[in-house]
Amino acid sequence: MAESEKEAALPPKEKFSDWYNELLWMAEIMDVRYPVKGLYVWYPFGFAIRRNTYNIIREILDNSGHQETLFPLLIPENEFMKEAEHIKGFEDEVYWVTHGGKDLLEIPLVLRPTSETAIYPMYKIWIRSHADLPLKLYQVVNTFRYETKHTRPLIRLREITSFKEAHTVHATWEDAEVQVREAIELYTEIYRRLGVPVLRSRRPDWDKFPGADYTDALDAIMPDGKTLQIGTVHHLGDNFAKTFNIKYEAPDGEQCYAYQTCYGISERSIAAIISIHGDDKGLVLPPEIAPIQVVIIPIIFKKGAEYVLAACKDVQKRLKKIGVRVEIDASDLRPGAKYYKWEMKGVPLRLEIGPRDLENNVAVAVRRDTGNKEQISLPDIEADVILIFESIHKNLYNNAKTGLLNRIFDCTNFEEVKDKIQKGIATIPWCGKKECGLIMEDQINAGILGIPLEQKKDWKEKCPVCKEETKTLVYVARTY
Amino acid sequence: MAESEKEAALPPKEKFSDWYNELLWMAEIMDVRYPVKGLYVWYPFGFAIRRNTYNIIREILDNSGHQETLFPLLIPENEFMKEAEHIKGFEDEVYWVTHGGKDLLEIPLVLRPTSETAIYPMYKIWIRSHADLPLKLYQVVNTFRYETKHTRPLIRLREITSFKEAHTVHATWEDAEVQVREAIELYTEIYRRLGVPVLRSRRPDWDKFPGADYTDALDAIMPDGKTLQIGTVHHLGDNFAKTFNIKYEAPDGEQCYAYQTCYGISERSIAAIISIHGDDKGLVLPPEIAPIQVVIIPIIFKKGAEYVLAACKDVQKRLKKIGVRVEIDASDLRPGAKYYKWEMKGVPLRLEIGPRDLENNVAVAVRRDTGNKEQISLPDIEADVILIFESIHKNLYNNAKTGLLNRIFDCTNFEEVKDKIQKGIATIPWCGKKECGLIMEDQINAGILGIPLEQKKDWKEKCPVCKEETKTLVYVARTY
Numbered sequence: 040m041a042e043s044e045k046e047a048a049l050p051p052k053e054k055f056s057d058w059y060n061e062l063l064w065m066a067e068i069m070d071v072r073y074p075v076k077g078l079y080v081w082y083p084f085g086f087a088i089r090r091n092t093y094n095i096i097r098e099i100l101d102n103s104g105h106q107e108t109l110f111p112l113l114i115p116e117n118e119f120m121k122e123a124e125h126i127k128g129f130e131d132e133v134y135w136v137t138h139g140g141k142d143l144l145e146i147p148l149v150l151r152p153t154s155e156t157a158i159y160p161m162y163k164i165w166i167r168s169h170a171d172l173p174l175k176l177y178q179v180v181n182t183f184r185y186e187t188k189h190t191r192p193l194i195r196l197r198e199i200t201s202f203k204e205a206h207t208v209h210a211t212w213e214d215a216e217v218q219v220r221e222a223i224e225l226y227t228e229i230y231r232r233l234g235v236p237v238l239r240s241r242r243p244d245w246d247k248f249p250g251a252d253y254t255d256a257l258d259a260i261m262p263d264g265k266t267l268q269i270g271t272v273h274h275l276g277d278n279f280a281k282t283f284n285i286k287y288e289a290p291d292g293e294q295c296y297a298y299q300t301c302y303g304i305s306e307r308s309i310a311a312i313i314s315i316h317g318d319d320k321g322l323v324l325p326p327e328i329a330p331i332q333v334v335i336i337p338i339i340f341k342k343g344a345e346y347v348l349a350a351c352k353d354v355q356k357r358l359k360k361i362g363v364r365v366e367i368d369a370s371d372l373r374p375g376a377k378y379y380k381w382e383m384k385g386v387p388l389r390l391e392i393g394p395r396d397l398e399n400n401v402a403v404a405v406r407r408d409t410g411n412k413e414q415i416s417l418p419d420i421e422a423d424v425i426l427i428f429e430s431i432h433k434n435l436y437n438n439a440k441t442g443l444l445n446r447i448f449d450c451t452n453f454e455e456v457k458d459k460i461q462k463g464i465a466t467i468p469w470c471g472k473k474e475c476g477l478i479m480e481d482q483i484n485a486g487i488l489g490i491p492l493e494q495k496k497d498w499k500e501k502c503p504v505c506k507e508e509t510k511t512l513v514y515v516a517r518t519y
Numbered sequence: 520m521a522e523s524e525k526e527a528a529l530p531p532k533e534k535f536s537d538w539y540n541e542l543l544w545m546a547e548i549m550d551v552r553y554p555v556k557g558l559y560v561w562y563p564f565g566f567a568i569r570r571n572t573y574n575i576i577r578e579i580l581d582n583s584g585h586q587e588t589l590f591p592l593l594i595p596e597n598e599f600m601k602e603a604e605h606i607k608g609f610e611d612e613v614y615w616v617t618h619g620g621k622d623l624l625e626i627p628l629v630l631r632p633t634s635e636t637a638i639y640p641m642y643k644i645w646i647r648s649h650a651d652l653p654l655k656l657y658q659v660v661n662t663f664r665y666e667t668k669h670t671r672p673l674i675r676l677r678e679i680t681s682f683k684e685a686h687t688v689h690a691t692w693e694d695a696e697v698q699v700r701e702a703i704e705l706y707t708e709i710y711r712r713l714g715v716p717v718l719r720s721r722r723p724d725w726d727k728f729p730g731a732d733y734t735d736a737l738d739a740i741m742p743d744g745k746t747l748q749i750g751t752v753h754h755l756g757d758n759f760a761k762t763f764n765i766k767y768e769a770p771d772g773e774q775c776y777a778y779q780t781c782y783g784i785s786e787r788s789i790a791a792i793i794s795i796h797g798d799d800k801g802l803v804l805p806p807e808i809a810p811i812q813v814v815i816i817p818i819i820f821k822k823g824a825e826y827v828l829a830a831c832k833d834v835q836k837r838l839k840k841i842g843v844r845v846e847i848d849a850s851d852l853r854p855g856a857k858y859y860k861w862e863m864k865g866v867p868l869r870l871e872i873g874p875r876d877l878e879n880n881v882a883v884a885v886r887r888d889t890g891n892k893e894q895i896s897l898p899d900i901e902a903d904v905i906l907i908f909e910s911i912h913k914n915l916y917n918n919a920k921t922g923l924l925n926r927i928f929d930c931t932n933f934e935e936v937k938d939k940i941q942k943g944i945a946t947i948p949w950c951g952k953k954e955c956g957l958i959m960e961d962q963i964n965a966g967i968l969g970i971p972l973e974q975k976k977d978w979k980e981k982c983p984v985c986k987e988e989t990k991t992l993v994y995v996a997r998t999y
Contacts, residue, residue, distance in 0.1 A: 075626075075628065079591070080641055086587050087587070111555065111678050112678055133619075134616045136615065139615075181661070
């Protein structure tokens with residue numbers, strides 16, 4: 040679409056915010072020109088990234104006993120208003136539907152900000168016996184938040200277009216806790232597949248999901264050192280079960296309240312992939328996510344053009360046969376312009392094939408992640424391409440992991456923390472008392488991200504506020 | 520979920536409306552107990568049918584040069600109110616969002632009833648040159664209609680959860696017309712894959728899409744003889760292009776208005792599959808749609824149980840390997856109860872494997888569509904299952920096609936029409952004049968469905984109203 044508009048250069052990634060906004064447009068991920076604040080349009084190329092990403096999410100959930108389902112968007116006021124904590128958390132940011140045609144609705148309807156209050160009235164009907172448990176459902180839906188903060192595509196939206204939310208029900212608090220841990224592992228695995236290393240922590244109590252017993256979360260680190268929350272897992276205890284009267288009959292005939300969890304991932308997953316791996320030339324995509332995995336550039340001189348093109352088509356056919364998404368760019372652009380275009384789109388592998396390569400029965404393979412060039416043998420090209428894909432994925436993930444670990448700074452006092460969170464994430468001891476935590480946040484002028492799910496062993500320090508000894512570290516970070 | 524509730528018998532299909540409602544619940548397609556009228560919940564099993572159905576729709580669109588995309592749900596009032604005809608068609612049935620949190624919104628927002636007015640402001644920006652055309656995008660989204668008529672799951676909804684809408688842009692009216700014909704062919708192909716034969720006709724002018732030059736449509740015939748509109752294709756001319764100022768630069772430098780089409784399919788596609796093929800025992804699903812394609816029932820006596828189970832697992836593994844969705848039912852239910860359960864869910868093929876079958880190296884294969892039993896050889900089971908699937912699909916489609924053709928009745932006068940539309944579809948000559956058409960509808964007390972896209976040749980009759988000779992037939996039917 041309007042290629043001609045896109046001759047401007049991408050800002051350097053160092054200027055992250057500018058880079059991010061321009062890249063979304065230049066690589067055709069999202070268009071921000073929709074005439075309502077906080078609502079954006081997926082370009083087809085961006086949507087293809089979304090499709091690949093959500094295929095992975097669905098695959099991992101389906102293979103772990105989850106089933107996909109779909110509940111209505113509209114929640115009646117009376118259901119929405121049942122759980123007190125939950126309302127407090129959301130009432131300032133929900134959209135209200137008040138009219139149908141010219142009629143005032145008898146009961147106003149909320150656009151779901153999340154679906155507990157849509158789903159749990161049905162769970163009340165569906166769950167009868169312990170044999171119905173555990174119940175593990177999920178849906179991928181649009182949800183809405185009337186954001187008053189600065190909105191940003193894929194990150195802070197008024198319409199979250201791609202909210203994957205799972206809602207599980209269990210017989211005991213402990214079973215639900217096991218599910219929380221399973222969800223954390225599944226999400227970690229999803230993000231490993233997406234090439235995104237994560238920090239895993241328990242949110243401080245004052246930052247948990249409204250209505251939950253506790254909230255664990257996954258964060259990624261962005262190029263500017265801020266963290267991006269890219270997954271949350273909530274232990275709901277029996278709070279919603281009591282509100283929505285979700286009970287099951289135990290083997291001994293007793294009627295018991297059920298215990299619940301819920302966990303979500305949104306298109307922030309895609310913001311993380313893009314931001315972490317991209318570079319000054321544009322997108323860099325893990326092969327499994329890339330809409331186009333290989334672009335073949337025929338190197339054509341006046342003589343032998345047809346022969347070269349035929350060879351390119353043959354390679355394309357062979358790669359397609361093993362499921363590779365591969366395009367040939369036989370356009371009239373100069374090779375340099377072609378490289379620029381496909382690098383911007385993050386195509387993991389470029390294959391250049393010219394007459395001399397064909398004489399030697401090779402192609403020149405250029406990796407998007409490293410820029411490395413190597414000759415690969417045409418007869419073995421299927422196996423080689425798969426190996427290169429694996430290598431690219433590993434390289435992207437490992438680099439990102441190193442980048443994450445290098446930006447975690449162990450600190451013992453507030454001055455250090457204030458300094459280090461300009462570059463990344465600080466750790467600092469905390470006794471665990473709320474009053475100390477709030478004083479800490481106030482002194483540092485940043486939030487406690489959470490308590491790492493994996494703590495250092497054989498280690499002790501003093502809480503910088505009350506000076507009590509503690510074995511607990513917390514992450515502190517600037518956040519999106 | 521709460522299996523115990525489901526011991527009631529399914530009403531006979533003859534009582535179509537009762538049968539349909541009970542089946543949706545007993546086969547776990549949709550739950551109608553959501554606490555807002557016209558909004559329903561997809562059970563996981565129903566959602567799996569949806570997934571398979573929409574995979575086919577996406578595959579056929581992707582392979583014909585369409586790209587998937589995603590636009591916002593919320594349309595600002597000022598954009599929605601631009602196209603006069605369009606507003607007239609929809610203003611009585613849109614939901615309005617008026618508040619965000621406790622704030623009154625400056626500009627009220629409409630929940631899309633369809634997305635022309637969300638998409639076309641972006642098309643105005645995206646389309647610059649003839650080289651940008653044709654543009655062929657689609658999305659699968661939830662859309663909303665404030666229905667005042669009787670609502671019905673999958674058929675008449677307040678939230679259409681699965682609206683696949685395509686929106687194309689072309690340089691000329693004729694190019695757009697070619698696209699309309701292509702869309703009709705693609706939809707026919709989609710429905711062939713879904714096992715649903717269709718009637719194709721042009722809607723009378725007073726029944727076209729608000730803002731279109733004309734509307735072609737696909738209808739299925741339901742068991743009660745009423746037709747169900749399951750796809751529409753609209754030639755929009757340059758009506759919306761003029762409203763939204765969608766122009767392209769022609770090769771000669773002239774700025775020209777573009778021409779557009781749009782076409783849609785909803786979850787009515789699933790209502791048609793279910794209604795056409797189901798029987799007194801429950802669902803009958805074409806294999807490509809069935810969430811479970813094969814159920815293996817181990818026939819276990821006291822002796823040899825493990826041996827039989829191991830053989831069943833081996834068959835399952837082999838079938839999974841070739842992509843078949845296959846389950847083993849090794850539960851404690853009696854065989855009869857198992858048959859009942861899986862027949863209700865429309866599983867196309869049941870394989871019974873017992874000790875005697877294993878002695879003979881066979882399984883007993885029972886087809887859901889015909890009830891036929893045959894022995895199939897275990898060593899060849901993969902190939903045999905695939906052949907049976909093809910045969911089932913063909914049989915379902917052909918039976919449905921015969922059922923459709925047998926219920927089209929050629930008529931020449933109103934009395935005949937009034938009689939025949941109790942059983943199906945009537946045809947009657949029509950001169951094409953609106954006044955005659957409206958008189959006809961009034962006399963028959965039913966609507967003109969449309970003018971068949973394929974007309975009889977070498978045939979002439981008189982319009983029953985004005986008595987003019989005409990070569991045009993129209994379909995008349997009772998409709999959903």
